Amino acid sequence: MEDLRELLAAARNNNDFLRILYMIxxxxxxxxxxxxxxxxxxxxxRYRMQCMTCGLQTSPTSRTxxxxxxxxxxxxxxxxTFTDSGQMNAIQLSGLLEIRYATAWLLLQKTRMVxxxxxxxxxxxxxxxxxxxxxxxxxxxxxxxxxYKDLSETSSDFTRxxxxxxxxxxxxxxxxxxxxxxxxxxxxxxxxxxxxxxxAKSKQLDMLELLEIFVRASPVNxxxxxARAAPDVILLGGAF
Numbered sequence: 001m002e003d004l005r006e007l008l009a010a011a012r013n014n015n016d017f018l019r020i021l022y023m024i025x026x027x028x029x030x031x032x033x034x035x036x037x038x039x040x041x042x043x044x045x046r047y048r049m050q051c052m053t054c055g056l057q058t059s060p061t062s063r064t065x066x067x068x069x070x071x072x073x074x075x076x077x078x079x080x081t082f083t084d085s086g087q088m089n090a091i092q093l094s095g096l097l098e099i100r101y102a103t104a105w106l107l108l109q110k111t112r113m114v115x116x117x118x119x120x121x122x123x124x125x126x127x128x129x130x131x132x133x134x135x136x137x138x139x140x141x142x143x144x145x146x147x148y149k150d151l152s153e154t155s156s157d158f159t160r161x162x163x164x165x166x167x168x169x170x171x172x173x174x175x176x177x178x179x180x181x182x183x184x185x186x187x188x189x190x191x192x193x194x195x196x197x198x199x200a201k202s203k204q205l206d207m208l209e210l211l212e213i214f215v216r217a218s219p220v221n222x223x224x225x226x227a228r229a230a231p232d233v234i235l236l237g238g239a240f
Contacts, residue, residue: 074097
C-alpha cells in the first residue's frame with residue numbers, strides 16, 4: 001500500500017491513474033467480470049487484462065463506477081474532496097477543475113451516489129430518519145417529492161422512543177445542508193446524507209479506501225441519478 005500512496009501523490013495524468021486503479025482492482029489476483037475465471041494476462045495495451053478462459057479484455061475501470069470515464073484526473077480530484085472536508089458544492093468544484101457547472105454537479109452526484117450505495121450495503125448503526133423531519137432543508141421543489149405522503153405519523157420502522165435519539169442527528173444534518181448548500185431537493189437526500197455521514201466520521205476514509213469503493217462499485221450514469229426517487233426515510237450517521 002505504501003507504493004500506491006507514493007504513486008498517488010505523484011500521479012499527474014490518465015496513464016498514472018490507470019496504473020493505480022489497475023493495482024487496486026487486481027491486488028488480490030485477477031477475476032474476470034464475465035465468466036469469473038481467475039487466470040489472465042496483461043495485454044500489450046497497458047493496464048488491460050485478458051481472461052484466459054473467455055478471452056474478455058478488461059480495463060481497470062471496466063464495469064466499475066468509473067466505467068467509460070475519460071478524464072480520470074477530474075474524478076480523482078473530485079473524490080479527493082471527500083477525504084478533506086466533503087464540503088464542496090458544484091460551483092466551487094467547477095472553479096477548482098475549470099469545468100462547466102453541469103459537469104461538476106454530475107461528478108459530485110455520481111460520487112455521492114456511489115458512497116450512498118456502499119454505505120447502505122455495508123454499514124451498520126445508522127439512524128433511520130423520516131425525511132419529513134428534515135423538510136426545512138429539503139425544500140427545493142421537484143416532482144418526485146410531491147408524490148410522497150406526509151410522514152409526520154410514525155412508520156413501522158420508527159417509534160417515539162427512536163425519535164428522541166435521532167432528532168439531534170436530523171438537526172445536525174439540516175444545519176449541514178442549509179450551511180453548505182442552502183438546502184437541497186429531497187430527491188437527492190440519500191446522496192447528501194452519505195456525504196454528511198462520511199464527513200461526521202471520527203476517522204475519515206483516505207483516498208485509497210475511497211478508490212477501492214469506486215473500483216468495486218457498479219457503473220453509474222446520468223439517467224441513474226435523474227431517475228432517483230425522493231426517499232421517505234434517510235439513513236444518517238453510523239459506524240462503518
